[in-house]
Amino acid sequence: MFVTTLATSLAAETGHEIPVVDPGSADGVLGLVWLVIALPLLGAAILLLGGRRTDRWGHLLGTAMPIGSFVVSLVMFLSLLGRDEEDRQVVQHLYDWIHVGGLQVGMDLLYDPLAALFLMLITGVGSLIHVYSIGYMAHDPRRRRFFGYLNLFVAAMLMLILAENYVGLFLGWEGVGLASYLLIGFWQHKPSAAKAAKKAFVINRVGDMGMATAIFLAFVTFGSTSFTEISHLAGEASEGTMTALGILLLVGACGKSAQVPLQAWLLDAMEGPTPVSALIHAATMVTAGVYLVVRSNFVFENAPDAQTAVIVVAVVTILWGAVIGCAKDDIKKALAGSTMSQIGYMMLAAGLGTAGYAFAILHLLTHGFFKANMFLGAGSVMHGMDDDVDMRHYGALNKAMPVTFITFAMGYLAIIGFPGFSGFWSKDKIIEVAIGESWIIGLCALLGAGITAFYMTRLMLMTFFSSKRWEKDVHPHESPAVMTFPLVVLAALSVLGGVLLLGGWIVHWLEPVTGPEEHHDLPIPVLAITGLTVAVVAVGVAIAFLLFQKRDVPRTAPSDVSFVTTAARHDLYGDAINEGLVVNPGRRLVAGLFVLDRSGVDGTFTGGGAAVRAIGAQLRRVQTGYVRSYALSVLLGVIIVALAMLAVNL
Numbered sequence: 032m033f034v035t036t037l038a039t040s041l042a043a044e045t046g047h048e049i050p051v052v053d054p055g056s057a058d059g060v061l062g063l064v065w066l067v068i069a070l071p072l073l074g075a076a077i078l079l080l081g082g083r084r085t086d087r088w089g090h091l092l093g094t095a096m097p098i099g100s101f102v103v104s105l106v107m108f109l110s111l112l113g114r115d116e117e118d119r120q121v122v123q124h125l126y127d128w129i130h131v132g133g134l135q136v137g138m139d140l141l142y143d144p145l146a147a148l149f150l151m152l153i154t155g156v157g158s159l160i161h162v163y164s165i166g167y168m169a170h171d172p173r174r175r176r177f178f179g180y181l182n183l184f185v186a187a188m189l190m191l192i193l194a195e196n197y198v199g200l201f202l203g204w205e206g207v208g209l210a211s212y213l214l215i216g217f218w219q220h221k222p223s224a225a226k227a228a229k230k231a232f233v234i235n236r237v238g239d240m241g242m243a244t245a246i247f248l249a250f251v252t253f254g255s256t257s258f259t260e261i262s263h264l265a266g267e268a269s270e271g272t273m274t275a276l277g278i279l280l281l282v283g284a285c286g287k288s289a290q291v292p293l294q295a296w297l298l299d300a301m302e303g304p305t306p307v308s309a310l311i312h313a314a315t316m317v318t319a320g321v322y323l324v325v326r327s328n329f330v331f332e333n334a335p336d337a338q339t340a341v342i343v344v345a346v347v348t349i350l351w352g353a354v355i356g357c358a359k360d361d362i363k364k365a366l367a368g369s370t371m372s373q374i375g376y377m378m379l380a381a382g383l384g385t386a387g388y389a390f391a392i393l394h395l396l397t398h399g400f401f402k403a404n405m406f407l408g409a410g411s412v413m414h415g416m417d418d419d420v421d422m423r424h425y426g427a428l429n430k431a432m433p434v435t436f437i438t439f440a441m442g443y444l445a446i447i448g449f450p451g452f453s454g455f456w457s458k459d460k461i462i463e464v465a466i467g468e469s470w471i472i473g474l475c476a477l478l479g480a481g482i483t484a485f486y487m488t489r490l491m492l493m494t495f496f497s498s499k500r501w502e503k504d505v506h507p508h509e510s511p512a513v514m515t516f517p518l519v520v521l522a523a524l525s526v527l528g529g530v531l532l533l534g535g536w537i538v539h540w541l542e543p544v545t546g547p548e549e550h551h552d553l554p555i556p557v558l559a560i561t562g563l564t565v566a567v568v569a570v571g572v573a574i575a576f577l578l579f580q581k582r583d584v585p586r587t588a589p590s591d592v593s594f595v596t597t598a599a600r601h602d603l604y605g606d607a608i609n610e611g612l613v614v615n616p617g618r619r620l621v622a623g624l625f626v627l628d629r630s631g632v633d634g635t636f637t638g639g640g641a642a643v644r645a646i647g648a649q650l651r652r653v654q655t656g657y658v659r660s661y662a663l664s665v666l667l668g669v670i671i672v673a674l675a676m677l678a679v680n681l
Contacts, residue, residue: 060110063103064123064142064193067150070096070103072186078179086175090168093178094161097185101154108147119144119543122195122259129198136256139195145544148392148537149192149322152399156314157185159517163407164306166513167414171304177217181310184210188315192322197246197256200323204242204287207316208235214311215303227299234296238286242323245279248272262329270334277330277337280323281344288320288374290348295605297371298355301363305410308363312370313403318395321374324381325388328545332384341382346475348375351603353482357489358599361420362409365490366402369446372479373398379476380461387464388545389538394457397528401445401454404521408439411510411518412494416501422493423586424502429495431507434515436495438522443491445525447484447568456529463560467551477567484571492579500586 074096078089085092111119120143129136161181168174187206194200216228250256252272253264265273284290289297297317301308311317324331324341331338352371359365377395380387413420415432429436445454458480466473501507509515531537538548553560598604653664 061107061121061142062123064107064140065125067100067103067107067154068140068186068189068193070099071182071189075179075183075186078175078182083175089175090165090178093175093182094158094165096182097154097158097161100185100189101151101158104147104150104154107142108151111142111144111147116539116543133254134250134256136196136198138199139257140193140199141195141258142193143544144540145322145326145392146192148396148540149318150189152318152396153185153188153192153314156399156403156521157181157310159520160306160310160314160403160407163309163410163514163517164304166511167306167410168304173217177214177304180210180213180217181306184214184310184315188319191319195258197249197258200326201242201246204283204319205239207287207319208232208239211235211300211311211316214307215300217303217307221302223299224302227296227302230299231296234293235286238283238293241279241282241286245276245283248276248279252276258326258329265329265333268333273330273334274336277327277334278340280327280330281337281341284320284323284378285344286320287323288317288378289371290320290344290375290378291351292608294348294351294371295602295609298359298364298367298602301361301367305363305406305413308367309403309406309410312367312406314399317370317374318377318399321377321381321391321395324378325391325545328385328388331382332546338382338384341378342472345375345377345379345382346472348372349379349476349479350482351375353479353486354595354599355602356486357482358596360422360493362412362422362425362490362494363406363420365422365486366405366409369483369487370402372483373402373446376458376461376476376479379465379472383464383468385546385549386467386551387461389541389548390457390460390464392541393531393537394454394461396531397445397453397457397525400521400524400528401442401452404442404518404525405439405446407514407518407521408435408442411435411514412439414510414514415507417505419502419505422490423584424500424505425494426497426500426584427495428507432509434509435518438515438518439495440491441522441525443487445528447487447572448480448564449568450565451526451529453525453528456532459561459564460532462564463553463557464551466555466560467553470554477564480564481567481571484568485575488572488575489579492575493584497580497584500584 074093078085078093081089120141123140123142125138125140127135128138161178164178164181168177171177184207187203187210189203191200191203191207194203212228212232215231216224218224219228246256249261252268253261255261255264282293285293297312300311303311331341349372352368352373352375354368356365356368356372359368373394377391377398380391380394409420412425412428412432412435415428415435416425419425441452445452448455448458462473462476462480465476542548592600601607
C-alpha cells in the first residue's frame with residue numbers, strides 16, 4: 032500500500048488549508064481516490080498487453096473495471112457528504128513526478144466537490160456504456176481491444192479530473208486525445224474512419240498548443256502549476272497576464288469541447304462505433320473544456336476580457352451547432368450538432384462567472400444523462416435497421432422498438448426543456464442567468480432553445496413517427512436486454528436528474544471550489560422567463576411537427592434547398608474555412624520554410640564546400656596524366672612569362 036504525504040499547504044481562497052488524506056486514518060476511505068484511476072488503467076493494460084488470451088473474457092473485465100471505479104467514487108462521495116464544508120477539499124500526494132530547477136510537480140490528486148460530481152458522472156455513465164457495448168460489439172472480432180481502448184479513455188479522463196496541477200491535468204488531457212484517436216478510428220478499414228480520427232487528433236493538437244503555452248505562462252508567472260498555489264497568487268498578477276492566460280486556456284478548451292473555431296472534428300468523430308460517440312459526447316472528452324474553465328475560475332475572475340471571450344465563443348457555438356443539427360439526416364451527426372450546441376450552453380454559464388458556474392456543471396451532468404441516453408438509443412435504432420444511419424430511411428419505429436422509443440423520448444423531452452425533466456432545470460437556469468447579464472446574450476440563448484426544440488422534434492418524428500420509409504429486407508427489431516438496460520437507467524436519470532438543483536443543493540455544494548453564487552437583478556420575473564422559454568420551445572416543436580409530420584418526408588435529399596440548408600449540411604463550411612484560413616496558407620508557409628531551410632540555412636553551411644568541390648572538379652580536368660601535355664603547359668607558361676617581361680621592358 033502506498034503512503035500519502037503532506038502536500039504543500041497553502042491557504043485557498045476559502046481561507047482554510049487543504050488537508051491530505053491518510054488511508055490509515057478514520058477518513059481513509061478518501062485515500063482510495065488513486066484506485067478510481069488505477070482500475071480502468073489496469074484493465075486497459077491487461078486487455079491491450081494480454082493479447083488474444085484475453086479475448087473470451089476481455090469484455091467482462093473491461094466492464095468490471097469502470098463499475099469498480101464507480102463503486103469507489105460513490106463511497107467517497109458519501110464520505111465527502113458527511114464532512115463540513117471547509118473540509119471538502121483534500122489532496123493526495125502519490126510521489127514526486129518532476130523536479131527540475133525551479134519546477135517541482137508532484138503526482139498529486141485533488142478530490143473536492145467538483146471532482147466528486149465528475150467522477151460520479153464519468154464512472155457511472157461510462158459503466159453503462161461499457162455494459163451496452165457488450166451487446167453492441169458482440170460480433171466484432173476486435174471486441175477485446177475495443178474495451179481496452181474504452182478503459183484507457185476512462186482512465187485518462189479520470190486523471191484529467193483528479194489532477195491537482197495543470198501538468199497532471201495535461202497528462203490526462205493528452206491521454207484522452209490519444210484514446211479518442213484510437214476509438215474514432217477503431218474501424219480503421221474504413222477510409223472515412225481513419226480520416227476522421229486523424230482530423231480529430233490534429234485539430235485537438237492546435238488546442239493543446241494553447242493549453243501547453245498556458246501552463247508555461249502559469250509557471251513563469253507564479254513559479255508553480257498547482258491549482259492551489261495559483262489560486263492563492265492569482266490576485267497578484269497583472270490583468271494583462273491573467274487575460275493572456277485565460278485566452279490560452281480557452282483555446283485548449285475549444286479544442287477538446289469542439290467550440291468554434293475548433294469544432295470541425297466533432298461531426299466526423301461519428302465514424303467511430305456508437306458507444307464511442309456516447310462516451311465522447313456525453314460524459315467525457317467534450318466536457319473537459321467546461322471542466323477546465325470552471326476549475327480555472329480563479330484565472331477568469333481576474334481576467335474580465337477572457338470571460339467575455341468565453342461568452343462570445345459560447346454564444347456563437349450554441350447557434351452554430353443548432354443550425355447544423357437542423358439539416359443533418361444522419362441521426363448520429365444530428366445528435367453531434369446538438370452536443371456542440373449544448374456544450375456551448377455550459378461554456379456560456381461558465382463564462383458568466385460565479386453566477387453561472389454551478390449551472391454550467393448542472394447542465395453538464397444532466398446533458399451527460401440525456402445525451403448518453405439518446406446516442407445509445409440511436410445505436411439501438413441502427414442495430415435494428417442494419418446499421419443504416421439515414422433518418423430518411425426510418426419512420427414508424429415506435430411500435431417496432433418500444434423500449435428504445437420510450438427511453439429515447441425521455442431524453443428528447445429532457446433536451447428540449449420540457450417542464451419537470453432534467454434539461455428544464457439546468458438549461459432554463461442558464462438562460463435566466465444570461466438574461467440577467469445581458470438581454471442580447473439571453474435572447475441568443477433563448478433562440479438556441481427554440482432551434483433545439485425544432486431539430487430534436489424533427490429527429491424524433493423522422494425516426495419514430497411519420498410514415499415507414501424502410502429499405503427492402505430491413506426488419507426493425509428491439510435490441511437485446513444488455514443494450515436496453517442502460518437505456519432504461521439513463522432514461523430515468525434524464526427525467527430525475529434535475530433534482531440536483533432542488534433547494535439550491537448544487538450551488539452550495541460547489542461553493543468551496545467556485546465561491547458563493549453571485550445574483551444578478553433580472554429585468555423581468557423568473558416565472559416570466561420560464562414562461563417565455565417554454566413558449567419558444569413550443570413554437571420550435573410546432574414548426575417541426577408541421578414540416579415533418581403533416582408532410583411526407585422524402586427518401587432522398589431534395590436539390591432545390593435554400594443556401595442556409597446547404598450551408599448547414601456542409602457544417603456551415605467549417606472545413607472550407609479551415610482550408611482557406613489555416614491549411615492552405617500553412618502548406619504554403621511550410622513549403623516556403625522548406626526552401627528557405629534547404630537553400631538558405633543549409634546553403635550557408637554547405638555552400639563553401641560545394642564551391643571548393645566545383646573548383647576542384649574543374650582543376651581535375653587538366654590533370655590528364657600525359658607528360659607531353661604537361662610539357663606543353665610548361666612551354667606555354669614560359670612563352671606567356673617571356674611576353675609579359677618583354678611588354679614591361681618596352
